[in-house]
Amino acid sequence: MELFNIHACAYIVLHHINLKSSCPANIDESTWLRLDAVIKEWIYTTISLDLMQTIMKNGATAQELWNRLEEIFQDKNETRADYIEEQFNTTRQDSFSNINDYYFPLKNLVDQLTNISNSITGNKMFLQLIFGLTKGGYDTIVAFIQQNDPLPSFNKACS
Structure with missing residues (x-):
């Protein structure tokens, strides 16, 4: 629309x-x-x-x-928002071949939620990004990123 x-x-x-x-x-x-x-x-x-x-x-x-x-x-926004948010919460990097392929679907889900007036906070976006990463492969980067105060934006963490 x-x-x-x-x-x-x-x-x-x-x-x-x-x-x-x-x-x-x-x-x-x-x-x-x-x-x-x-x-x-x-x-x-x-x-x-x-x-x-x-x-x-x-x-x-x-x-x-x-x-x-x-x-x-x-009429369908609430149900759709619940569905998209569930997709967002369960998206994991191990389902994708690389970090970019993981980032773009997450960003797309956030954009879809925003379009139906149901936005996700920056901290939640950031946390989903790092906690959805494959264990072992990104531990050092995640630890480094988490030490930032304040936490970086979703886009900054991705870069």
Whole structure:
């Protein structure tokens, strides 16, 4: 949804999907209707067929379609957050061929949680990173990193 919001903002049509955004004063009704149709087309062409069929409604505005999408995704956010957090907590480096292959999935899971307003603290990210490392292979590095006060950021620890 973030990318769609950015797209709508760039084309100065955010007011069609976000009531808090102000509508330019010089838009006449025919222009507004044309822009609304364009945004509905964007919505319909960027979601799955099943989801499109779920939200499609004759005569609906882009705002109405957007609201229906938000309702669907917000209902699933808590369950999705629990699932992603469990994945994050159980990810171990020994499942990957190298440290970079371990770091990127962790970072991706954190980003997914942040996108659904369920962020993980920096310390928890750091602790998962070091405690998920293969025993024996990184003990010296982990001991060195843990001696830092304050603890380094997730990204700094990865580097």
